[in-house]
Structure formats: C-alpha cells, structure tokens
Amino acid sequence: MSRRPRDYRAEYARRIARGAMRGLSRSQARGHPRQTEAQLRIKMPAFSRQLEAGLRAIKSGQSLSEAARSVHVAPERLRRYLAASGIAEKRGGRWTVGPDDTRIRQMLLYSQGAPMVVNVTPAEADIIGRYMAAVGRFLESNDPANLDPFVGEAVTDTAGHRYPLETDPNALYRLDASGGETFEDVYRIVV
Incomplete structure (x- = not known):
C-alpha cells in the first residue's frame, strides 16, 4: 500500500x-x-541528559558549537538550554558555566536497609555521589574499609528529613542482589 x-x-x-x-x-x-x-518560546525540558552533557563540555572549555556537535544537537537548542538553566552566561563572546550550580538533584541512596530517592542540594549530592561510589567499590572488592568514611554519616534532603547512610555490608549485599533501580536511572536535576 x-x-x-x-x-x-x-x-x-x-x-x-x-x-x-x-x-x-x-x-x-x-x-x-x-x-x-x-x-x-519553545518549552525546554526541565532536565536532559544529552543537554547536560553539552553543559559539562562547555564547562570543560569547549565552545558552544563544539559542545553542541559533540552531543549531536543544534547550537541554538543548547544555547536555549544554557539560558534557561541560569547557570551559564555569555562573557566576551563565549558561553561560560559558573561554579555555582544550585539546582536541586534527585538521587538514589541506601538508608536503613532500603533504597531511597531524595531531592538534595548540590553539597548533599556530592556526599551521596561519593557514598554511592564507595558502595560500588565495596561491592566489587568486598573490602568494608571503602565504607569507613561514611559510618555514622547522614544526608538531609530539601524537606529537612535526615537519611543515615547504610554501611552494613550484609544490607548492601542484599540491596545489590534485589536488582532495583540504579543510581544512573534515578539521577536528574529537578527544576
């Protein structure tokens, strides 16, 4: 037909x-x-992994057109995303990304024997990122010393709730075997 x-x-x-x-x-x-x-005005997505990769490329020193080419988007689209995000500005003919990215992040962490998805500030997101990397190293090496810096530590979400970081090896093995969502599946910037 x-x-x-x-x-x-x-x-x-x-x-x-x-x-x-x-x-x-x-x-x-x-x-x-x-x-x-x-x-x-074209409604821009609140969060796009592809455009965030372009933002990181600009932060690392690439020009806007090089960054757009590297993430396979039009320079106009990346420019609109940068302007809408509010963390980049044009200085002297070049787009620059400042160090003060205050956007809220949604992240996965393990607390009290369960996976939790929380909205946190960039400072807390840094702690969670280091914690989840240490959990990954622990699960690969079976060395509980990877978790020592996080024993007794907790993070606070944007609503003020505290979440103690899970450092019990047996609980982490159980959570890993459950096969739930991964860190990469959950991470996003909340606008």
Whole structure:
C-alpha cells in the first residue's frame, strides 16, 4: 500500500492560518521570527541528559558549537538550554558555566536497609555521589574499609528529613542482589 504524496503547499497554508489565528505574523508562524519580532518560546525540558552533557563540555572549555556537535544537537537548542538553566552566561563572546550550580538533584541512596530517592542540594549530592561510589567499590572488592568514611554519616534532603547512610555490608549485599533501580536511572536535576 503506497502512501499518498505530501502536499507541502497545503501544509504551509495550514501553518500560516494557525499562526494567524494565534495573532502571529507570517514569519513567526513559519517559526523564524524577524529580529524585531517577539521570539516564540519553545518549552525546554526541565532536565536532559544529552543537554547536560553539552553543559559539562562547555564547562570543560569547549565552545558552544563544539559542545553542541559533540552531543549531536543544534547550537541554538543548547544555547536555549544554557539560558534557561541560569547557570551559564555569555562573557566576551563565549558561553561560560559558573561554579555555582544550585539546582536541586534527585538521587538514589541506601538508608536503613532500603533504597531511597531524595531531592538534595548540590553539597548533599556530592556526599551521596561519593557514598554511592564507595558502595560500588565495596561491592566489587568486598573490602568494608571503602565504607569507613561514611559510618555514622547522614544526608538531609530539601524537606529537612535526615537519611543515615547504610554501611552494613550484609544490607548492601542484599540491596545489590534485589536488582532495583540504579543510581544512573534515578539521577536528574529537578527544576
């Protein structure tokens, strides 16, 4: 069964008509407004692993176009994401990412024998990241000395709840064998 050929002229006319119903100019309806016209806001995703990789590339010193190319997105899309995130700014013709990323992170941690997903500040996220890396090293090497820096430690989420970090080897083996969500599945920036 063959498809009917597309009628591009009719599609374009519908796009222009829809734009006119919304009060847009012809160029805005096409999706390419003039410099003097208001930009149409495209809803950006709150968190995108791909665009976050571009943000990290810029932080490491790449230009915006190089970073966009490395993560396979258009430079315009990465530029909009940087501006929307609020942690990057353009200085002297280059986009720079500051050290003050205060966005809330959603992360996985092990506390009281159970996996917990919590929203934390960047400082607490750093502790959880080091803790989960130590848990991974412990599970690979069976050396409980990897967990020593976290004995008696706890993290506090954005709501003020404290979560003591699980350092019992048997509980960590049990959690690992349960095969629940991984750290990478859960981690995201909450806007």
